[in-house]
Amino acid sequence: MSQTIVAVDIGGTKIACGLVTLGGEAPVIEKVQKVPTEAMKGGEYVLATVLAQVKAAIERAGEKPVGVGISSAGVVNPRNGDITFANELMPGWGGTHLGAEVTAATGLPCRVLNDVHAHALGEARWGGGRDAKSCLVAAVGTGIGGAFVEYGKIMLGAHDEAGHIGHVCCPAAAGVPCSCGATGHLEPIAAGPGIIREYVRLGGDAEKPDGTPMDGAEIDRRAAAGDKAAKAAESRAGRALGEVLGSMCNMLDPDVVILSGSVAQCGPDWSDSMAEAFKGQAMPPVATTPIVGGELGGDAPLVGAAENFVCSGYAEVSD
Missing domain, CATH: 3.30.420.40 (ATPase, nucleotide binding domain)
Structure with a gap:
């Protein structure tokens, strides 16, 4: 059974957001839009940009997505979707309750993973490590x-x-x-x-x-x-x-x-x-x-973020 997830990749320079459908022979990535992060404007600004992009992606979807998977720069607590640390390249991003904020704004469940972890998960599942x-x-x-x-x-x-x-x-x-x-x-x-x-x-x-x-x-x-x-x-x-x-x-x-x-x-x-x-x-x-x-190039973190949402693709998580 295929499932469509809003997938987001948050980096220091750009935010990519699109739809990833899993359940077939390969992920289907579509309707991806990219905007500047403008990280120096602070964590609240970046969060507002992310929420706007997720809402726009939901509107682009033919059917309501099952949830939101996010790949984000910084150290991520995947149990609750918080950004626990971010360096000076993204000032004010550390401490953002990203998963909870996305769910509150969209009503959809959300899973968050560090961007390199998400990239690796995408490559491991569907790319060079499949x-x-x-x-x-x-x-x-x-x-x-x-x-x-x-x-x-x-x-x-x-x-x-x-x-x-x-x-x-x-x-x-x-x-x-x-x-x-x-x-x-x-x-x-x-x-x-x-x-x-x-x-x-x-x-x-x-x-x-x-x-x-x-x-x-x-x-x-x-x-x-x-x-x-x-x-x-x-x-x-x-x-x-x-x-x-x-x-x-x-x-x-x-x-x-x-x-x-x-x-x-x-x-x-x-x-x-x-x-x-x-x-x-x-x-x-x-x-x-x-x-x-x-093998996945820039799509790897989007695929990994979607995989993480669908399959909880990280080590056993508990509170």
């Missing part, structure tokens, strides 16, 4: 997030924040400050901004020819053309990620590692360094763990 019993997912873009899914259940941890791969110790990041307040974490050197900083430090341009700030896509193009600074910056980031993924596989032993996000699209300077470093850290039993790309 044939695997367990998968480790790393989303590498402006930041780095991760999640471990086993038998279709997300590992949450005692504080609902398991999977923060970007905030584990990395030898190459010794002494480098991280946005979380610690030093020596993976994210500041292996995420997109870290690649740009390293490129500029090595003598690369801080701006593109048109005067706009340098970005990762341009650095990747320059690496492919032989730019030594670009090649070195990507290699450093790939190597750092590979070391951490190898260590994580030693601990979790997944069937497959799934990489998604903009940085995961980098060329061979990045990917070859990542693969070599992975094998250098992984113990022999896990050294052959396949590392594959995500």
